[in-house]
Amino acid sequence: MLTHLILQGTLFPLFVEPERWFWLGLSGIVGLVVGDAFLFQAFVLVGPRLSMLMMSLVPVISALIAWVFLGERLSWLEIGAVSLTVGGIAWVVLERDDNPVEADRRQYMLGILAGLAGAVGQALGLVAAKKGLAGDFSVLSGVLLRMAVAAVVMWALAAVQGQIRPTLSALRHNPYALKMIVAGSVVGPFLGVWVSLIAVNLARVGIASTLMALTPILILPVAHWIFKEKISARAIFGTAIALMGVALIFMFS
Template sequence: MTDHLGELAAIGTAVCWALGSLAFTRAGRRIGSLPLNVIRLALALVFAAAAGLALRGRALPTDATAEQWWWLGLSGFVGYFLGDLCQFRAFIEIGPRLTLLLMALAPPLTALIDFAVLGQRLTPLSLAGMAITLAGVAWVLSERTPAATTPGPASPRLRGILLGLGGALGQAVGLVLSKRGMVGYEPLAGAQIRMLVGLACFVALVLAASAGPRLRAALGDRGALGYATIGALLGPFLGVSLALFALQRTSAGVAASLLSTSPIFIIPLAARLEGERVGVRGLLGAVVAVAGVALLFAG
């Protein structure tokens, strides 16, 4: 008899990521996306170091080769820095529900980059999954809202959509790059390298933008720190740990499909915790997008 622990862990991961995105959104509204990225990556590194010490006997990835540092560091720059710079600003501009929906485009983008750069084969089923995901996302985003018709050079909704697309692209490119560095290496340690490089880039940006006072003010905001801590626990730490467990206990395709259900779980959470009104189009579009991702992995 199958215990389905892997599938349950994957669903738990999706719920964690949905809740984490809500926590990060609330923190970002209080302190801004740049200080939030510094704080949440620092917290995530502390949690990851504790996990690494317990599971690997190493708090830091000191056993990585120069080649692994290069590819995983480059992945961290693109994914954790550029991608998250866009994604966390999108949380503030359009909220966690639409941002997570846009992030559902990351798997199709990853597959396309794999095809273009690494020569990975795309089956007709995979192409159909990509088209369905794109259709589901486009259907939700095409819904007219007051924010979408705000006069000016760029409405907050349009800015948020573009930022969300940038986040999805950053995640996709980061994943492709990480494949080169993860060969024969521990996933947790690889994630630490990506986090370290991402954090270093955000600290450099804080210095370049003279945003030190903003960061100090953010560190004094207990409410924002509380939300950031919850988000870091649920997302980079507990969520990633459950995802790795899921990949060990079930097939990669099933795990990846269930992991992609965050845009569905976020709908009732956003309605309950954010007071967001979600119509039938928003619900069905999210289901269609996630179904497309599942079809992509099935192919």
């Protein structure tokens, strides 16, 4: 809100058309609340490896939804570049699972479905955000509207489940965790979402979501230099494939 006050002159964009409220609010609920809830459930049921593999499908699902509802079409060369990028990401994600989850068949299927639901939620959230940002409208205002609706819904759900007091108590007794959450919120949900919606607003959803799906690739240098993890030849090969796809996207788009 402080950034919005500095750049837009108001703390909150109150005077916004109902249609924008609807699409940006829907984007926040479907993408940030529902999508993330299913993703976290998938983490519990089948572990991070398969969950992130399901999330690597977001660019494909986004492109299909944007084609149906927004009329955005990708050329065959762009489809090939997106496929190459997603393939490289999947190759890296599937390398190993440091925390494997033993699951029976029912739990496994529920986890896969939760992962797919999370991917669909994030894809729908991106498309809805693009609808809400259509025309001459500030992306920062769109981010604030989207976050506000999502926050209200999440706190309402937390209140219904009786989780507000235990959560606040845990944060009060762990100042370090609170600092990390605040820092992560600035870098991820604020700056990250802001620039991602700029990308969605300016580029086709399928292309923008492909570039946003590069997180497993971009985290490799961090894992190596900060957490001293060894980067395998497979990870390097998958990264090279993904970056080739990205280069082709910029060449053909």
